[in-house]
Amino acid sequence: MNAKKRGLSMTAKYNLTGWGFVLISVVMIGSFYFYPMIQALFLSFKTGTGTNLTYTGFSNYTRLFSDTTFRTALFNTFIYLIVQVPLMILLAMFISVLLNDSKLKFRGFFRTAIFLPAVTSLVAYSVVFKYLFGSDGLINAMLLKLSIISAPVEWITDPFWAKITIIIAITWRWTGYNMIFYLSALQNIDGSIYEAARIDGASAFKQFTQITVPLLKPVILFTSVTSTIGTLQIFDEIVNITKGGPGNSTMSISNYIYNLSFKYTADFGYAATVSYVIVILIVLLSFLQFKVAGDKK
Template sequence: MITAKPNADITQNLNKSTRALRTKNALIGWSFVVIATIMICWFYFYPMVHALIMSFQSGTGTNLTFVGLDNYKRLFQDPTFIAAVKNTVIFLLVQVPVMILLALVFSVLLNDKTLKFKGFFRTAIFLPAVTSLVAYSVIFKYLFGLDGILNIMLMKTSLISEPIQWLTDPFWAKVAIIIAITWRWTGYNMIFYLSSLQNIDPSIYEAAKIDGASPIQQFFKITIPMLKPIILFTSITSTIGTLQLFDEVMNITGGGPGNSTITISQYIYNISFKYTPDFGYAATVSYAIVIMIVFFSIIQFKVAGDKK
């Protein structure tokens, strides 16, 4: 018993030191978590909640008063908002499927081990995704001008007899915006598919070749099913990005001609800064985007058959 007491004291001291060390490590860890949590709440959740509260207010500038659901009722009677929703949905339904398909095709072609200069082609297709939004929008504005390079090339090749009114015709203005968005974001989505393709076991394709499957059959029967989670992810992110479309429309067409290309995000900007400021109604329109994002995301999950 006499010799056991010092051992018990040593064990007790070790336990105290261990607990103190654990407490210290926990405090250090929680300090990082708490700081990050406060920053996220302050810069993300607080503006979201404040915008929701503001959507029930109306007034000029910051002189806002509560008006209940009047702003939400106003949405359905606002012709500019309805036009913005129609334009945004058209961009979404046309551009996103085309972009996803092109990204899939490019990723499959550039995943071919026998292809030379793969690095160059991958960089060239992805490069638009890292260019400045404003810079490339201004360049496209000049490309699609009445006397722009595109019209000059089409006329020299005798594909058209007179210049196309890319920026002043409602239909062609939408086409110009869709081309610009597709050019920028196809390479971005291609990188996701390309990285996923490189994780697929090549023996699957070899077995398919032995069974006599053509490249097209391999694409639809192997590649598409294997990339289903990534396709769903890129479809949702592309949908969110298109519903928030602003830079291209603002810099290429300015929303014209006659609001034929105006988007919801540009309308929010106009309400907040271009016209007489009505931040309450602008917040209401912004939450309309949130509702649309949730709606289209649910549809995509249902179409993809993802029960999770």
């Protein structure tokens, strides 16, 4: 009996020790993540200027349907999402397969060079891109010299090309980041599988589509979800390269939230409502990606 009691007390002691280790993290996450999210939800049901807010129910949510600027920001964000995320994931996967080749010389150098953009400052690289893609920037100068174009392309001031510039900038920065995940996954695939496929006469393309892609499925799902979340929250590149222009043609949802809070007359209630649109989109798109991938977990 005493041994049993002693055993129970030891179990309780271990449990308390475990909770002691995680308690600080739980408190910090609850205080700085979940509490602000709940407060923002309550705030989304209020309307007013600055801190002079009154409860108005679902008026902010109904306002979304008649807000043309919100619709423009939502459309722009979806353009970035639909074009940039698949492009970046395919590029990251393709580059990782090339850099996983044991016969390739200077693999370490190439891996580092492609990953480096992911650790650069968001503001710094955005400003560099703004000058590179300016009317008299290096990109136009090179294209003119190679006779690819006859007049400078308005990368920053034309609505279509401004979106292209933003997509190029995001792809340049985050492709190397996703490449690391694919590289680590590829190195865990047994080489004998590819050797058996080569003996059976499978081409490099078939090996990629029939072996590499299926085995990378968990990593593809992970990078797709994280890239979707990051693209829906895109802010720095737009603010520093195009400032949402020309004529709101590159404005994202996050950019619009910032303008509602700090640039226009402060409307924190409506800004919180727009921010919850991002939350809903992230949940829905992540759920959809899990369903498409067939991940039951």
